[in-house]
Amino acid sequence: MASHSIEIMILGALIERPMSAYEMDKTMEQRNVRRWIRISSPSVYRNLLRLCDEGCADGAVVKEGEMPEKTVYTITNKGRERFAELMDEAAALPARVDFGFLPILANITLVSEDTGRALIDELIETHLGTAERVDGMVPSYDRIEARATMELCSATYRLVAEHLERFKEGLYGTP
Structure with missing residues (x-):
């Protein structure tokens, strides 16, 4: 179905x-x-x-x-x-958020600090890079609903990156 x-x-x-x-x-x-x-x-x-x-x-x-x-x-x-x-x-429907990287965060304390920082940094870079790519596509959409959807996606990627940065600082402190 x-x-x-x-x-x-x-x-x-x-x-x-x-x-x-x-x-x-x-x-x-x-x-x-x-x-x-x-x-x-x-x-x-x-x-x-x-x-x-x-x-x-x-x-x-x-x-x-x-x-x-x-x-x-x-x-x-x-x-x-x-x-x-x-x-x-x-x-x-109830609001739902599904991030594929959550198992990484759930197990981040099982790896060394250096590895944990590197994994989180990679997630941050991936999300910021995706946000930039999406931002670049937004002007090409004529339809307001398409632009709004892509802007929401971009903002979500940036929000996730900001949260991951705060999580990393809370977990490991500032380097």
Whole structure:
């Protein structure tokens, strides 16, 4: 079963305009959706087919000029209802933060101070570097919601880096 996030993104894209699975996949790529939702190209195709089976989308085979046939998907009324339902459910979910480096922090006292400092410094550099890369991408987004999402990501990376610096100082003191 697809996550609510994947369904919301697919149904939302179909609300914007009808599109083929290939166009949907490219839309996810252009919006950098894969930076914050785990959604592969096969998952886009699989979920579009499932949404059609569930009556949330319709697919029509079209042929344009000399191009091969393709299936263009449109959202149905049931799909719009499902989108609204998922948006409400997602907004009501408990807040959750999932950082892949937490096991490192949980076990940091099991390594030498030099190793611990080096690991934390690497985490800090990684988060600050990612924030800078994201900052560089923000101006390229025309859509305000895309810019706001990426700005939030950048701010989160910086916040994590600041927290890690304070954690390191609290654990080891100032060098």
